[in-house]
Amino acid sequence: MFKTLILLFVIIISPQAKLIGQQTSTYLKAGHLYDSKNNTLLKNKLIQIQGTKIISIGEFSSLPKNHRAIDLTDYTVLPGLIDAHTHVLFSQDANEDFAAHSIQSLTMESNALRVLRGFKRAQSYLDQGITSIKDLGNSGLYLDVALRDAINEGTIEGPRIFASGPILAAYGGQIYGVLPEHQNIIDLEYRIITSPEDARNAVREDVNQNVDLIKICADNVPNKTHLTIDEIKSIVKTAHSHNLTVTAHCITNQSAWNAIEAGVDGIEHGINLADSTLTKMAEKKIFLVPTENSRSYMATYAKLAGYEQDEIGWIENYLERNKDRLNKAIDKGVPIVAGSDNYTDIKVSRGQSSKDMFTYYFEAGMKPLDILQSSTYISAVQLKKENEIGYISPQATADIIAVKGDILNDFIATIENVVFIMKDGKVYDNKTD
Ligand SMILES: [Zn+2]
Structure with missing residues (x-):
């Protein structure tokens, strides 16, 4: 008891104890600030940051005397961007076959080498102002979770990772x-489900390894196997009971329909979704993560994959179909979340390659602010993290970037021109000085 009293006394009079309540603030002067919740641009706002958190957003005049602010008055300040569909532990060349390359990687690339390569890819997202990524498998047995933990504990620098295992x-x-x-090789990369009962155990294994969400393949196209509605139902029920969301890779419309019937929270790709499926997604507010690419990306890809100039007519059809599906989804009110799914090496950094999603959505007719909302606020809502990331608001984590240019009238050039990156309240890059 005496010892406790002495300790209490020391804490009360210690000068350090005083400092704990008076952390110094960092201030950012934003010429334009994107309000991602209300999808609008605000002018001349002062952002106060303490430690890892945003404390307040006020007018320039609220800057306390004798305090300097980081001057971002010439720029547009945005929440750190989110790529909702990545595979940082996987890479293949454009001319490689996915299955052959996967086998080669699983049998000839050690986990240590794979993680180190994944780390470099992950970091390249942060370099581009993408401060959070949702990493959706093809990451061995929980290598994504390991990478996430190493970043969160500060051992290495990289984006915030939401890992599916x-x-x-x-x-x-x-x-x-x-x-x-x-087939045992497959078990090194996928959790193979054999029944609804087994599905429940698979989710428990993921829970036990601290994943952030559950990713399923509702179908395995071009493999003909697919999960049954009962298996997916069992996955969803168990995941939801542990507060985890479930997102489903769907190539066929039938598998998307099954996943929706079973209660998943999101559909990845969904390239063949029928109108009736989109209507149902809108009704149930199921997120769609369209992961297609722009015209220029496809041209680069086709060249690297070895297509001749007269063999690339399919690219226009690909672009038209994707544009049509995306606009139908938007018209019906399906919440759209931005995701790249870029795992092919197109000879730029992974983070740079990921940013092609902005060009694709823009080419398909989405408006600049809607694209920003899909890559910030709506993406955070899908993660159930809208109070923490994707929205510059009091109490949120200070993941903040600034871009140079006219975001409304010169969107692509501006989103590519990131001049300031802050993650967790710490300045990662500042090109404005
Ligand atoms: Zn993917």
Whole structure:
């Protein structure tokens, strides 16, 4: 008891104890500030930051005397961007076959090498102002979770990672053509579901390894296997009971329909969604993460993949179809979340490649502010983190960037021109000085 009293006394009179309540503030003067919740641009706002958190947003005149602010008056200040569909622990060349490359990676690339390469890719997102990524599998057995933890504890610098762990999939996963006697290789990359009962255990394994969300492959196209509605229902029920969301990779319309029936929270890709499926998604407020690419990306990809000039007519059809589906989804009121799914090496950094999603959405007709909202606030809502990231507001984490240019009238050039990056209240890059 005496010891406790002495300790209490020391804490009360210690000068350091006083400092704990008086953390110094950092101030940012934003010429334009994007309000991602209300999808509008505000003028001349002062952002106060303490430690890792945003404290207040006020007028320039509220800057206390004798305090200097980081001057971003010539720029547009945005919440740190979010890419909702990444695979930082996987990379393949444009001319490589996905299954063959996966087998090669699983048998010839050690986990240590894979994580180190993944770290470099992850960091390149932060370099581009993408302060959070949702990493959706093809990451071995929880290597994404390890990478996330190393970043969160400050061992290495990188974006905030929301990790799914191994993808839950039906027999064979997405790695087609593997003989029965070698199916154990698939278990190194996917969690193969054999029944609704097994599905429940698979989610428990993920929970036990501290994943942030559950990713499933509702279908395995071009593999013909797919999860059943009952298996997906079991996954959703168990995940939701642990406060985890479920997002479903869907290539066929039927698998998307099954996933929606089973109660998933999001659909990834959804390239073949029928009108009736989109209507149902809008009714149930199920998020769509369209992961297609722009015309210039596809031209680069086709060249690297070895297509001749007269063999790339399909690119225009690809762009038209995706544009049509995206606009139908928007018209019906499906919440759109921005995600790149860029895992092909197109000879730029992964983070740079990821930013192609902005060009794709813009080419497909989305308005600049709507694209920003899809890559900030709506993406945070999908993660159930809208009070923490994707919105510059009091109590949120200070993940803040600034871009140079006219965001409304010169969107692509401006979103590419990131001049200031802050993550967790710490300035990561500042090119304005
Ligand atoms: Zn993907």
